[in-house]
Amino acid sequence: MRKAIRHWLLLAALHAPCAALADPIADFYRGRTLDLTVPGSPGGDYDLRARMVSRHLGRHIPGQPQIVVRNMPGGIGIAAGNHLANAAARDGSVLTIVFQNMPVLQAIGAPGIQFDARAFNWIGNTTDGPNVINSWHTTGITKIDQVFQQELVVGASGTGSSGYIYPAAMNALLGTKFRIVGGYPGGNEINLAMEKGEVGGRGSNSWASWKSGHPHWIRDKKIHLLAQVALKRAPDLPDVPLMHELAKTEEDRQVLTFLSADMGIARAFATTPGAPPERVAALRKAFADMLRDPAFIEETTKIQMEISPSTGEEAQRVAASMLDMPANVIAKAKRLIEGPSK
Numbered sequence: 001m002r003k004a005i006r007h008w009l010l011l012a013a014l015h016a017p018c019a020a021l022a023d024p025i026a027d028f029y030r031g032r033t034l035d036l037t038v039p040g041s042p043g044g045d046y047d048l049r050a051r052m053v054s055r056h057l058g059r060h061i062p063g064q065p066q067i068v069v070r071n072m073p074g075g076i077g078i079a080a081g082n083h084l085a086n087a088a089a090r091d092g093s094v095l096t097i098v099f100q101n102m103p104v105l106q107a108i109g110a111p112g113i114q115f116d117a118r119a120f121n122w123i124g125n126t127t128d129g130p131n132v133i134n135s136w137h138t139t140g141i142t143k144i145d146q147v148f149q150q151e152l153v154v155g156a157s158g159t160g161s162s163g164y165i166y167p168a169a170m171n172a173l174l175g176t177k178f179r180i181v182g183g184y185p186g187g188n189e190i191n192l193a194m195e196k197g198e199v200g201g202r203g204s205n206s207w208a209s210w211k212s213g214h215p216h217w218i219r220d221k222k223i224h225l226l227a228q229v230a231l232k233r234a235p236d237l238p239d240v241p242l243m244h245e246l247a248k249t250e251e252d253r254q255v256l257t258f259l260s261a262d263m264g265i266a267r268a269f270a271t272t273p274g275a276p277p278e279r280v281a282a283l284r285k286a287f288a289d290m291l292r293d294p295a296f297i298e299e300t301t302k303i304q305m306e307i308s309p310s311t312g313e314e315a316q317r318v319a320a321s322m323l324d325m326p327a328n329v330i331a332k333a334k335r336l337i338e339g340p341s342k
Helices: 002-021 024-029 043-061 077-086 101-106 146-147 160-175 187-196 207-213 215-221 250-265 276-290 294-302 313-323 327-338
Strands: 033-038 066-071 094-098 119-124 131-136 152-155 178-181 203-206 223-230 268-271
Touching: 024 094, 024 276, 033 043, 033 077, 043 066, 043 094, 043 207, 043 276, 043 294, 066 152, 077 094, 077 101, 101 250, 101 313, 119 250, 119 276, 119 313, 131 160, 131 187, 131 207, 146 223, 152 160, 152 187, 152 203, 160 178, 160 203, 160 327, 187 203, 203 207, 203 223, 207 215, 207 223, 223 250, 250 313, 250 327, 268 276, 276 313
Parallel strands: 033 066, 033 094, 152 178
Antiparallel strands: 094 268, 119 268, 131 203, 131 223
């Protein structure tokens, strides 16, 4: 009997370390391929950032899964948001880089939205730098003051995109004379339209994207920055006004601030609602570890991609705060975005 007891105790001791070392997170992700969806077309800043993250994030996730980027343009980002909320597996195996204006569109009740941005599990944000409205050098417009006097044609994607919303709001509240040409599938196409003279500027683009993707345009003064969209001026754009600083009334300032608040999730990543909390925590830690990875830092430095990150928890708070804005502010923003015919 004693011999049998010793035998079972020995077996238990041999198996104990294996049990102690078991890692359910690593077991889930090991050998798996994660989908990382991009709401826009290839080549834009969202796409470039997603592909950069796909090359580094997997090393920091337990089990070191592969990450594959899939472009899912459509509905100015709504298609990808709906996919994340309703079609993607709710197990932490699908990520999306979320278009920053999704909470704004949800708040105003934009058609087609079948998600709640508060329910996304936000993983982290790569930059909170401003968006900018710019002119092309051939227009002769170099300052926002000129757009109060003469028309500037700017390119955008759909009517719910930031490239449409910002100049439309400035027209209605400030009296600028932007004429917005929509329907472009992505930023690359708008840039080509500027070069060909189809449009005289962009209604919105990330300042970080200009610096990383077209630094020669900045150096050679091919583009002129007219206004920043953010809650604070970028340190390297001290003389370019913030959109909400141009407001003439307090309510207008609040509306333009509401439209600017999404810069806190300018290039943020999220996984599905309902993903297991322990996997969400692991993805958030992996994202934070990636940002400190020398290989990641080396690549971002090499391609001059600006990284001014914030955590998944911070991104979660930003998304929720935008949806909790005062009703009168959201109502006025809704009227501006939808236009006078609504």
